[in-house]
Amino acid sequence: MTTEQHIDELPNLSGSSQRADKAFRWVSIGAGLIVLVILGLITYTMASRTGPVFRHMGFRFFTERRWAPPKEIYGALALMWGTLFTAIIALFIAVPISIGIALFVTQVAPAWLRKPMVYVMDLLAVIPSVVFGMWGVLVLARHIKGLYKWLHTTFDSWPILGSIFGKPQTRSFLTAGIILSIMVIPIITSLAREVFETTPQSEKEAALALGATRWEMIRGAVFPHSKGGLVGAVMLGLGRAMGETIAVALTIGSALGQLTFNVLAPGNSMPSLITAEWGEADALKKSALIAVAVTLFVITIIINVIATSVVQRSIKRSRGAV
Amino acid sequence: MTMSKRLTFAGAAVAIALTATACGSSKKTEETTTTAAAVETTAAPETTAAETTAAPSNLSATLDASGSTFVKNFLEEGVSRFTAANSGVTINYAGGGSGKGRQDLADQIVAFAGTDSTIKDEDLPTFKGGDVLYFPAVVAPITVSFNVSGVDKLSLSPTTIAKIFQVQITKWNDAAIAAENPGVTLPDTDITVVHRSDSSGTTGNFTKFLDKAVGADAGAIWTLGTGSTVEWSPNTQAAEGNGGVAQLIAATDGAIGYVDFADAIKAGLKFAAVQNKAGKFVDATLEGASAAAAGATVKDNLTFSAVWAEGDAAYPITAQTWIIIYKNQTDKAKGEAVKALLNFLLTEGQTFAKDVNYAPLPAELATKAIAQLDAIVIPA
Numbered sequence: 001m002t003t004e005q006h007i008d009e010l011p012n013l014s015g016s017s018q019r020a021d022k023a024f025r026w027v028s029i030g031a032g033l034i035v036l037v038i039l040g041l042i043t044y045t046m047a048s049r050t051g052p053v054f055r056h057m058g059f060r061f062f063t064e065r066r067w068a069p070p071k072e073i074y075g076a077l078a079l080m081w082g083t084l085f086t087a088i089i090a091l092f093i094a095v096p097i098s099i100g101i102a103l104f105v106t107q108v109a110p111a112w113l114r115k116p117m118v119y120v121m122d123l124l125a126v127i128p129s130v131v132f133g134m135w136g137v138l139v140l141a142r143h144i145k146g147l148y149k150w151l152h153t154t155f156d157s158w159p160i161l162g163s164i165f166g167k168p169q170t171r172s173f174l175t176a177g178i179i180l181s182i183m184v185i186p187i188i189t190s191l192a193r194e195v196f197e198t199t200p201q202s203e204k205e206a207a208l209a210l211g212a213t214r215w216e217m218i219r220g221a222v223f224p225h226s227k228g229g230l231v232g233a234v235m236l237g238l239g240r241a242m243g244e245t246i247a248v249a250l251t252i253g254s255a256l257g258q259l260t261f262n263v264l265a266p267g268n269s270m271p272s273l274i275t276a277e278w279g280e281a282d283a284l285k286k287s288a289l290i291a292v293a294v295t296l297f298v299i300t301i302i303i304n305v306i307a308t309s310v311v312q313r314s315i316k317r318s319r320g321a322v
Numbered sequence: 323m324t325m326s327k328r329l330t331f332a333g334a335a336v337a338i339a340l341t342a343t344a345c346g347s348s349k350k351t352e353e354t355t356t357t358a359a360a361v362e363t364t365a366a367p368e369t370t371a372a373e374t375t376a377a378p379s380n381l382s383a384t385l386d387a388s389g390s391t392f393v394k395n396f397l398e399e400g401v402s403r404f405t406a407a408n409s410g411v412t413i414n415y416a417g418g419g420s421g422k423g424r425q426d427l428a429d430q431i432v433a434f435a436g437t438d439s440t441i442k443d444e445d446l447p448t449f450k451g452g453d454v455l456y457f458p459a460v461v462a463p464i465t466v467s468f469n470v471s472g473v474d475k476l477s478l479s480p481t482t483i484a485k486i487f488q489v490q491i492t493k494w495n496d497a498a499i500a501a502e503n504p505g506v507t508l509p510d511t512d513i514t515v516v517h518r519s520d521s522s523g524t525t526g527n528f529t530k531f532l533d534k535a536v537g538a539d540a541g542a543i544w545t546l547g548t549g550s551t552v553e554w555s556p557n558t559q560a561a562e563g564n565g566g567v568a569q570l571i572a573a574t575d576g577a578i579g580y581v582d583f584a585d586a587i588k589a590g591l592k593f594a595a596v597q598n599k600a601g602k603f604v605d606a607t608l609e610g611a612s613a614a615a616a617g618a619t620v621k622d623n624l625t626f627s628a629v630w631a632e633g634d635a636a637y638p639i640t641a642q643t644w645i646i647i648y649k650n651q652t653d654k655a656k657g658e659a660v661k662a663l664l665n666f667l668l669t670e671g672q673t674f675a676k677d678v679n680y681a682p683l684p685a686e687l688a689t690k691a692i693a694q695l696d697a698i699v700i701p702a
Contacts, residue, residue: 069521070529070547137561142573171559254519254560256553266556276562279419280521280550282442 046294052287061291067256067273074288076270076295078257082173083269083296086248087241089177094184095234101185102192107218118193125186133250136179141170141251148174148264166262171253174263179247184237191236195229195314196222228314235307239300245271270296382410383659389415389423389436391563392523393643395584396460396671396680397436403674404666411659420523421550427454427646433656434647434663438523440625441646451648455698456624457664457691459671460680461615463606464528464639465586465593468578469571470494472509476594477502477603480535480638483596484544486578487515487532489555494576502603516570516579519560521550527629527641528580534630535599535638565589582641583608584679598638599630610637611681624691640681650699657700668692 064075148168155161253266423435568589617633628640651657672682
């Protein structure tokens, strides 16, 4: 009886609602295409405006360390290094902490504590970056002076650490890295948490039944299951850290041409340079800044594409495992 | 329990959001805020009655403008007084920097722009509206501000300033500083050089001073050249905006930096007397800035550079701002409003400039500028 009713309703479906279906299809295709068109137009307009600087500098734009507007030398090498260096410092701090928090929330914390913790972590993610930047300048940079001096004097004579902890300044790669790490912790944590939660209960119970301690269970069942997802989470954090503008601009110290492993030295990153320099730029400098933006755009796209594919692959693999 | 916890969280979120906006407006975003909210000073009727002695004007126009942040305080004061007397006129001055102002005028999206430097010859063809007129507005000193405990007064020559800012002199009791300051007890403190992290006309004028005084053509002590951004040594510190530099100097014992006069006064900083072209050490004062403008060579189009000007009383690091407009106005109402505003700034504006820490133009220059108002072509 019920099936017959369904069949009766079918002709209705192919009437007006089918037209609606078609319309919906085109609207959604259009919406999807607009995204691609906008992306393409942005790339085109930006790339087309980089002409003057590439005519002036040529490929040297990517290999030149100096950024010297009075002398019309525009090189992105130190800026690319600054962007990468601060992002690596940020991940170095953020990844262990994020994985720790995610493990605590999913495997250790009592049930009543989980929701408030997740809530607080998500709240951290909505704080505007300028707030982090101001806090970095007005609070962190002032109070961290002692620690920086201690790091420098303690490790000065050590072989590798001596060059990593060189002459200290309060607005530096490390200060920017610390601020960035606070900003990417919520992102990495929430992704890591979701990845950890996909571990099948049966595998965890199996490990515990074999006499594994909690840590052995995490190492033997949770980690192998989540490896791909974690890599993806870290890469997304990296993309966020590399694109951050204002918080870095305020804390990195804005020193030009810095190619150094000294985390306590001031430097500059691509996005922070663009915001700082745009206001008073003449035609050539504007073109150079746009070229920096295009470079950053390409790098972040590559990182995000890699991250997404890693995550996709890990999802497929874990589906297969279930 | 959970309910109240939620509420606390919500409260915290709102507080954070509010802090965010507050911080945003106190920082460089100051300029953007101005666009959105600020200078829209349409007159309140009661002030019109109180302040105007002249007959009520029949001007009616909305003028959009952008450019120099250096001149912003003066323009805001001028605009609020002008619109009080001309209730039909609304003026939005968006700041954003001299470079943005020139670009906006070139693209014809503003009625006038404020700029601290002249338009480069190669950029002139991009000005779609044709010939541009320069109207000098005000001048003001850029201070060399310092924070050294126990030191109240300093005198510095361009050579010493150049060496300090290139980190060739690194201690306050260096012989070069001591020689210029007999009788001052200088401590053994390290010098912390503070400069702008954002590109800026203030950096442009400060480096222009060093370049003219001791640059490549004058002994080659200053080697960083001149521009809105230069390659500072990594052993210096950067901060955003004049306010940011002032704040960092105030917070650091042993710091020295260049800050515009109004911000240095606001932050309560001490600043040095700087040796001028005539060899005299001159304090950064509004009188010194006016004297510098009087000593500058003014071209026919009213452009000049008050930096490193002639004259015993001239303060050598003096910056200037022009209001630039198109000679051929395209809109009658707007053209008349711009002309009236310029006339107001060049006459009455010169008397209240000092109240907002700007120096008036020398009388001769102001007269020339007022005469140039007749060159503006307004369609009938």
